[in-house]
Amino acid sequence: MKSGVLFRSRARAAGLAACILTTITGAPGARADAGDAKRKADARALFEEARKLTREGKYAEACPKLAASLQLNAGIGTQFYLADCLEHVGQLASAWINYLEVVDATKAAGQKAREEYARARVDALQPRLSRLAVVVSDEARRTPGLEVRRDDAVLVEAQWGIAVPVDPGPHKISATATGAKRWETTAAIEREGQTVTVTIPPLERAARTPTQAASGPPAASPLAGTVLLPSTASPPSPEPRATAPEKPAGDPGSPLRTAGLVTGGVGLVGLAVGAGFGMTALSKNREGTGHCDVSNAGASKACTPEGGALLDESKTAATLSTVSFIAGGVALATGAALVLLAPPARKADPRGRTDAAASVLLGPDGISLVGRW
Structure with a gap:
């Protein structure tokens, strides 16, 4: 009698555990599949709309849609059309980068014909690229905490002085350092094949705040082993010495x-x-x-x-x-x-609780x- 009841209890527990496990493991997978399908559908709709705009010659409207489609669902074809679109609107550096990524992707996929075509587009863009070099002067290099930025992107020291491809238009160059004024300028790229060099000069020291000026230099401390003699001037009137409040003892109980x-x-x-x-x-x-x-x-x-x-x-x-x-x-x-x-128990400390x-x-x-x- 007991063994039969125990068997039925274990069977019910096993069935319940199986239901819970199926719910936990199955539901997220179904939701992930549904989300993936929706993302791909959105990407496809954006791609088709962008292709329609490019056939109408509206490249400026098509490029953002191709970029959004690529972000939703990465694909070699979408990235190639994005590079072609960017080339038509004059953003040659961005187009060049996307063509290079297409070359790498097609090579990894073994798509020889598409790889050669994308590489030909890379080679054709190479002489048309505009470049920008940020040079840091020796005096600025010695400034503690120096940070150089191009279009809000931090340039590490290895990038200083290197002419890199950039899209046409204005590019903001800035430099900051500890205890120095912020330096900033704008470099304008106006035509294809242009190379512009920006040199960061020595940074000016930041102005001292009124609080820093009033405090003055720190007082010199006496050398070790010396004894300070009392001043001959009349001693100041004694001031009452503040007594530090006694720290309450802890409650032993x-x-x-x-x-x-x-x-x-x-x-x-x-x-x-x-x-x-x-x-x-x-x-x-x-x-x-x-x-x-x-x-x-x-x-x-x-x-x-x-x-x-x-x-x-x-x-x-x-x-x-x-x-x-x-x-x-x-x-x-x-x-x-x-x-x-x-x-x-002792009385409660006004700064804490002991109860x-x-x-x-x-x-x-x-x-x-x-x-x-």
């Missing part, structure tokens, strides 16, 4: 009292758990007895399989209730003893221990 409150709280939880198991035991016993026939003035008892299982569960709950009551009582008594043995408290909350969702110390 606080750790013991805290331990007692925590232990007592655990004991209350144990008693509450024991009461819960006790009520469960009574309930299971009444329900199981209803499935049994008592004869011979209670000397023998014939029960159905379900009634026998309920009575077994009642015995288990009763045992757990007894154990919980014993453990809770011991913990509660120990906590009370610790609180009684703790020295009296402690703990409480047990019983609710429909479980038992909680809440405290502060």
Whole structure:
């Protein structure tokens, strides 16, 4: 009888675990597939609209749509058309970079014909590229904390002095350093094949703030081993010396009292758990007895399989209730003893709290221990 009930319980638990596992592992995959399909559909719609605009010669409107399509769903074809579009609007450096990436992608994919075509476009753009070099003077290099930027992108030292391809238009160059004024200028790229060089001069020192000026240089400290002689001028009137407030001593009874409150709280939880198991035991016993026939003035008892299982569960709950009551009582008594043995609490420090408290909350969702110390 017991083995049959146990088998059915394990079967139900295994089925429930399988359902939960399927829900956890299956749902995110389905959502990811749906999101991927939507992203690809959006990318395709943007690509088709951009191709329509390029056939109408509206490259300035088509380029942003191709860039958005490429961001949603990266593809060699989309990137090639983006490079072609950027070339038509005069952004030759951006077109050149995209052609180079197409060359790398087609080479990795083994698409020889497309690789050769993209490489030919790279070679054709090479002499038309405009370039910008940012040179840092020796004096500026020695400035502590120097940071150089081109169009808000930080240039590391290895990039200084290198002429790199840039698109036409204005480009902001700036330099900042510790204790120096910010230096900034704008370099204009106006035609194809143009190379512009910008040199960062020595940076000016930042003006001292009024607070820094009033403070002046720091006073010189006497050399080690020297004795300062009193001044011949009339000594200043003595000023009352401020007495530092005494640091309040810690409360020696606080750790013991805290331990007692925590232990007592655990004991209350144990008693509450024991009461819960006790009520469960009574309930299971009444329900199981209803499935049994008592004869011979209670000397023998014939029960159905379900009634026998309920009575077994009642015995288990009763045992757990007894154990919980014993453990809770011991913990509660120990906590009370610790609180009684703790020295009296000091008055609370106005800058901090020395009191402690703990409480047990019983609710429909479980038992909680809440405290502060």
